[in-house]
Amino acid sequence: MGSDTERQEKLEQFRREVEGLENVQGVAYDPKEKRFVALVSKKKPESELPEDQLVANRTSMSEDEHGVVEIGELKAHTLRMAISSDSGEVMDPESSAEFRPVMAGAEEQPDSLPIVGTGSYVARVTDLSKGEWTEGVSEGDVVRVSNWHVYVADGFEANRPIHQPFRGGEVGELVGYAPLEDGSKADAAARTVTKHDGWGTIGLDVARNGDEYGRSVVRDITDEHGGATVTKTGRTTDTTTAEIDLIDVSVNVNYGDDENPNLIRVEDCVLTTALGRNGDSGSAVYLEENGALCGLYFAGSEEAGTGVFAQINNVEAELGIEAITDWEEETKPIEYGRSGDGPSDEVQQFKDDLKAFIENW
Known part of the structure; x- marks a missing residue:
């Protein structure tokens, strides 16, 4: 070629x-x-x-x-919740479970909007010149990633609370996004992490080769990945697998509805067999063979049995972030410092002092 x-x-x-x-x-x-x-x-x-x-x-x-x-008609895969006009109660579907700590794969909702999607992996801000960030965000800050159409939805509102689950407790605030327009290569946004956040992905522990999911990253999907199996855990369909069919995908995705379509051309993405449904947008996508993070799910067609995800290199390039893969289970995301080398000096010193105290008790 x-x-x-x-x-x-x-x-x-x-x-x-x-x-x-x-x-x-x-x-x-x-x-x-x-x-x-x-x-x-x-x-x-x-x-x-x-x-x-x-x-x-x-x-x-x-x-x-x-x-x-x-490929069918590709649609952004958030889920609109039906709310009773009389009681204000959720009619259908029911919100999902509360997860504490919050891991990738959990249902998340932007405050005051009747939509839900899926929270994704944890990353570190590396370049504030990329994407759009609120005042107060610094390079080195730790964030949780999802889609633009999950966190931003009807318009960017700085520090908008993000809930988990729908109408549940606040788990972060919207602080950044990559503008989504024709020619974009990623549908991505980010929220702060809080004491409620944890590492890992719900339902995914060990890949085929024995490695833990999310401990490595494959940033570019190439010819050699054709036919490879990917997996994700999302709000609606939980853990599913699919096969990579097409790469270098440039395609229209409907961010509106059937009556009021809003087609945006997203480029350099990956098309798979069926991977998710409404509510699964924002799911982290991994290679099943080695557990490597490789994408961010955002759209699909249930009728045609297709799914689409953005490549991690494009998410990182357009938002200015880098996935964290070297986390320590006992250290929460909010405790990670800005050095890029794990827990902050203050947190590590506290852990060392506590360990010494216990050993000498």
Whole structure:
């Protein structure tokens, strides 16, 4: 296929050639078939399409170089809670359980909004020039990550409380996000961590090779990952697995609803078989083989059985963060210092003094 630059140039050319065709939602690269593919919401027999709507008639690529894949209509996977107008009670669905400590995979809700998604992994702020951050945030601060459409939703509100579970206790405040617009490569936002936060992911302990989930990071999904199994734990479907089908995905995602669609083109993401449903947005995605963090789930199509996640390198680049993988179980996220080397000096000194006191008791 040549260099990565050559592939990206061909992919962009292919996108320009086929965008605007009926049902075409985007383009991608199939690492198993070694070809470029047009992504359509519904695949139709060529006999049912006008000549000028055929992908083959619009591209300069040979028949062996391209194909067409049905992905359904991709939608952002938050979940809207039904609230009784009379009593104000939640009618359907019920909110999920309370988790203390809060780990990745738990239901989280932005204050005053009837939506829920999933809180993801813990990271450290590394570059405040990336993304948008509230006053008072410093490089080295520890945050929990989720999606823009989970934490920000209807508009950025600095320090908006985030609850776990829905209408539950406050577990943090919204402090940062990556602007989401056509051409974005990540749907991401961040909240502060509090005394309620912990490490790890609900229901995920040890990967196939024996490594603990989240102790390493694969920042780029490449050809070698085609067909690989990924797993996530989310608010709605708990722990699920899927297969990586397509990479270098540039695709329209609906951030509105069926009546009022809001299509945003997200680029350089990864398409899988079914991975989640409404409410699972924000789930951390891991490679099942070695437990490496590799993505942030944000959309899918239940009808077509597809899912989409942003690559970790894009989440980190657009938000200015870095995943923490070297945590110590006995040290809470809020206790981690800004040095990037684990607990702050004050916390570590307290732990050392306490340990000495107990040993000499």
